[in-house]
Amino acid sequence: xxxxxxxxxxxSTFYGAVQALRNVNLAVYExxxxxxxxxxxxxxxxxxxxxxxxxxxxxxxxxxxxEEITGLPTYRIMRRGIAQAPEGRRIFPRxxxxxxxxxxxxxxxxxAAEGQLPYVLELFPRLAERLDQRGGTLSGGEQQMLAIAxxxxxxxxxxxxxxxxxxxxxxxxxxxxxAIRALNxxxxxxxxxxxxxxxxxxxxxHRAYVLVNGMITMQGPAAELLGRPEIRAAYLEGGM
Amino acid sequence: MNxxxxxxxxxxxxxxxxxxxxxxxxxxxxGYTMVYGIIGMINFAHGDxxxxxxxxxxxxxxxxxxxxxxxxxxxxxxxxxxxxxxSALYGWAIERVAYRPLRxxxxxxxxxxxxxxxxxxxxxxxxxxxxxxxxxxxxxPGGITLMNQNGFAVRLGWLQMLIVLVTLLVxxxxxxxxxxxxxxxxxxxxxxxxxxxxxxxxxxxxxxxxTFVIGAALAAVAxxxxxxxxxxxxxxxxxxxxxxxxxxxxxxxxxxxxxAVLGGLLIGLIETFWSAYFSVQYKxxxxxxxxxxALIFLPTGLLGRAEVEKV
Numbered sequence: 001x002x003x004x005x006x007x008x009x010x011x012s013t014f015y016g017a018v019q020a021l022r023n024v025n026l027a028v029y030e031x032x033x034x035x036x037x038x039x040x041x042x043x044x045x046x047x048x049x050x051x052x053x054x055x056x057x058x059x060x061x062x063x064x065x066x067e068e069i070t071g072l073p074t075y076r077i078m079r080r081g082i083a084q085a086p087e088g089r090r091i092f093p094r095x096x097x098x099x100x101x102x103x104x105x106x107x108x109x110x111x112a113a114e115g116q117l118p119y120v121l122e123l124f125p126r127l128a129e130r131l132d133q134r135g136g137t138l139s140g141g142e143q144q145m146l147a148i149a150x151x152x153x154x155x156x157x158x159x160x161x162x163x164x165x166x167x168x169x170x171x172x173x174x175x176x177x178x179a180i181r182a183l184n185x186x187x188x189x190x191x192x193x194x195x196x197x198x199x200x201x202x203x204x205x206h207r208a209y210v211l212v213n214g215m216i217t218m219q220g221p222a223a224e225l226l227g228r229p230e231i232r233a234a235y236l237e238g239g240m
Numbered sequence: 241m242n243x244x245x246x247x248x249x250x251x252x253x254x255x256x257x258x259x260x261x262x263x264x265x266x267x268x269x270x271g272y273t274m275v276y277g278i279i280g281m282i283n284f285a286h287g288d289x290x291x292x293x294x295x296x297x298x299x300x301x302x303x304x305x306x307x308x309x310x311x312x313x314x315x316x317x318x319x320x321x322x323x324x325x326x327s328a329l330y331g332w333a334i335e336r337v338a339y340r341p342l343r344x345x346x347x348x349x350x351x352x353x354x355x356x357x358x359x360x361x362x363x364x365x366x367x368x369x370x371x372x373x374x375x376x377x378x379x380x381p382g383g384i385t386l387m388n389q390n391g392f393a394v395r396l397g398w399l400q401m402l403i404v405l406v407t408l409l410v411x412x413x414x415x416x417x418x419x420x421x422x423x424x425x426x427x428x429x430x431x432x433x434x435x436x437x438x439x440x441x442x443x444x445x446x447x448x449x450x451t452f453v454i455g456a457a458l459a460a461v462a463x464x465x466x467x468x469x470x471x472x473x474x475x476x477x478x479x480x481x482x483x484x485x486x487x488x489x490x491x492x493x494x495x496x497x498x499x500a501v502l503g504g505l506l507i508g509l510i511e512t513f514w515s516a517y518f519s520v521q522y523k524x525x526x527x528x529x530x531x532x533x534a535l536i537f538l539p540t541g542l543l544g545r546a547e548v549e550k551v
């Protein structure tokens with residue numbers, strides 16, 4: 001394989017004195033969907049945020065497209081072609097859906113953004129019906145769609161998704177996962193997906209990492225992890 | 241108070257005066273409300289930027305006269321631009337020096353820093369320009385007489401018209417900027433979620449800097465009008481005007497732009513009518529009492545929003 005699109009090398013992240021990530025090594029290759037699974041508080045969101053430089057890692061390095069991005073300010077990292085639909089969605093509640101989408105494209109290439117709007121509306125037709133509605137009035141599922149659509153507006157190469165299924169009805173979760181698969185297959189978008197819903201995530205992903213207390217304890221092809229008894233015991237029992 | 245049969249005329253005159261004053265307060269209030277909206281802090285030095293804007297206008301007008309620019313409209317336009325530009329630079333520097341290093345620290349820290357900055361600016365101007373009141377001769381005299389009732393003439397000065405027009409124009413441009421442009425969108429995004437805004441590749445520091453720059457330029461426009469309207473300024477005008485404008489912003493609902501203008505108008509009208517019908521000495525008491533009463537019954541101000549959001 002070529003060099004990875006995203007690589008974390010011995011990354012340790014702290015919140016004050018509390019260590020959230022311990023010597024994490026992780027790689028995501030172009031065109032892959034990689035899932036990161038783990039329990040609540042294992043450090044999954046911290047890992048995504050560390051890639052984005054908020055917080056910066058205390059030790060170790062982050063590389064993107066062959067260049068080191070450790071220590072760069074968040075907005076500079078994101079302008080290189082990384083986008084995140086973060087934990088809790090964080091849509092702008094007092095802006096319309098259209099404005100939420102436009103602001104996603106604002107820092108990128110304006111011409112690329114032009115073409116991106118019809119595409120994300122085709123991907124999530126529900127948003128097209130609600131363009132002039134305020135973000136805060138959308139349902140949870142629609143907000144999640146908006147968060148992903150907003151992240152796509154800048155035309156990223158790498159999409160970081162933090163718990164897209166959290167709190168959503170199974171039907172809506174399925175729609176969102178279908179959209180992620182379509183993005184990966186049709187557009188070649190690389191995805192790093194954080195999920196508590198391990199079963200769904202492992203079925204969608206090519207490879208996966210398991211994070212426990214800030215450490216990577218297992219990794220491998222998603223299908224293989226899905227079959228391992230310890231994974232089934234820890235993350236899948238009752239979770240299907 | 242006896243105006244014979246000219247009660248209506250007298251009231252109309254007060255209305256004109258009050259609206260003019262209210263426009264100036266409104267312009268300053270917009271600066272408070274913007275900064276509060278974005279980073280949730282009261283920029284107590286904002287009134288002093290207004291004062292500096294007035295001084296810069298005066299310096300420019302005197303300087304232009306000295307080098308022979310005698311056409312009044314040209315001199316006024318140049319002085320206004322000069323004052324707005326240099327004040328904008330002050331706004332930028334104030335944020336850089338006094339507030340940015342404190343971002344992320346406890347909530348009171350930038351507030352205390354703002355008060356310190358306010359005192360510093362007042363003393364700086366006092367030392368550099370002296371403590372005496374600086375006069376300016378009326379540059380835009382005259383006006384029209386709207387009505388004449390029993391010997392009481394209602395006058396609408398050209399200057400008053402100019403102040404109202406310029407304020408409305410500036411506010412229109414500014415509203416367009418905030419609601420329709422990418423910069424405005426970034427400003428509103430910062431207001432709602434700084435962390436997410438950075439995650440979208442937007443330079444949050446630059447957006448905040450620009451907010452201070454624009455706010456300072458608006459304060460300078462207000463300072464310019466204040467200078468022309470009252471014809472005298474000193475290093476302390478920023479304090480009272482700043483407190484009044486802050487009151488206007490809170491009354492209108494802090495964080496709301498139309499609210500700031502509405503609040504400014506109300507404060508200007510209350511003050512003017514109180515002075516006209518009751519006593520000049522107590523006009524500030526009246527204005528601030530209204531604030532206190534308004535906040536008891538409308539804690540979010542007139543146009544402030546109650547936070548109802550789906551999370």
